[in-house]
Amino acid sequence: MIFIFSAPSGSGKSTMVNHLLATFKDTFELSISATTRPPRGQEQHGREYYFMSVEEFKQLLSKDAFVEHEQVYEGLYYGTLKSEIERIEGNGHHVLFDIDVKGGVNVKRLYGDDATAIFICPPDLETLRKRLEGRGDTSPEMIEKRLAKAEEELSYKPQFDYVIINDRLERATAELDHIIESRLKG
Ligand code: ADP
Ligand code: 5GP
Numbered sequence: 001m002i003f004i005f006s007a008p009s010g011s012g013k014s015t016m017v018n019h020l021l022a023t024f025k026d027t028f029e030l031s032i033s034a035t036t037r038p039p040r041g042q043e044q045h046g047r048e049y050y051f052m053s054v055e056e057f058k059q060l061l062s063k064d065a066f067v068e069h070e071q072v073y074e075g076l077y078y079g080t081l082k083s084e085i086e087r088i089e090g091n092g093h094h095v096l097f098d099i100d101v102k103g104g105v106n107v108k109r110l111y112g113d114d115a116t117a118i119f120i121c122p123p124d125l126e127t128l129r130k131r132l133e134g135r136g137d138t139s140p141e142m143i144e145k146r147l148a149k150a151e152e153e154l155s156y157k158p159q160f161d162y163v164i165i166n167d168r169l170e171r172a173t174a175e176l177d178h179i180i181e182s183r184l185k186g
Pocket of ligand 2: 007008009013069072078102103104
């Protein structure tokens with residue numbers, strides 16, 4: 001099965017995904033995307049992302065190596081490699097996607113009922129700003145770009161199977177666990 005997590009940057013997607021990986025042991029694996037953005041903080045190649053140049057990314061595109069890809073921010077490309085999905089399925093795990101809203105909608109369309117698309121929603125834009133600032137690894141210029149994009153991203157909500165408002169973390173993760181357990185039971 002495929003579980004898709006999409007949201008404006010800073011809404012808590014990574015927090016939610018890490019919660020699932022820790023709670024449901026040996027069940028899920030996170031799809032590691034390719035990106036042309038530089039590593040942030042302690043990020044490592046092959047762990048958070050496959051970091052690459054725009055030239056490398058375009059070469060893979062020309063070889064039809066991606067399930068989907070988006071230019072999420074100006075000049076910054078992100079994409080899911082077909083080889084990554086094969087790797088995770090080969091390990092016998094369900095696939096978790098942490099991808100932007102457009103990518104999320106595309107993957108849902110591609111996998112249909114095999115995919116559960118979950119939109120993580122910030123309580124409001126001011127809280128989103130505080131969380132992005134609090135994370136302390138994104139430049140003020142990138143924070144403004146991400147906030148400017150958030151409103152448009154929120155309009156994609158109705159295209160997802162579930163919307164979780166990430167207000168109190170404990171409440172939001174409990175809601176998520178409930179959704180996941182019911183999907184895994186089929
Ligand atoms: P995303 O992956 O969507 O960009 P993160 O998971 O990195 O977002 O969360 C952004 C920041 O907000 C992180 O510093 C995280 O610890 C914090 N955060 C996430 N969820 C909550 C919450 N419910 N309450 C307070 N802070 C939160
Ligand atoms: P960040 O730079 O904060 O890691 O990610 C920026 C945005 O790109 C996030 O919304 C993230 O979910 C999205 N993203 C990461 N990987 C992919 C991908 O493979 N495809 C798409 N479409 N979006 C991605």
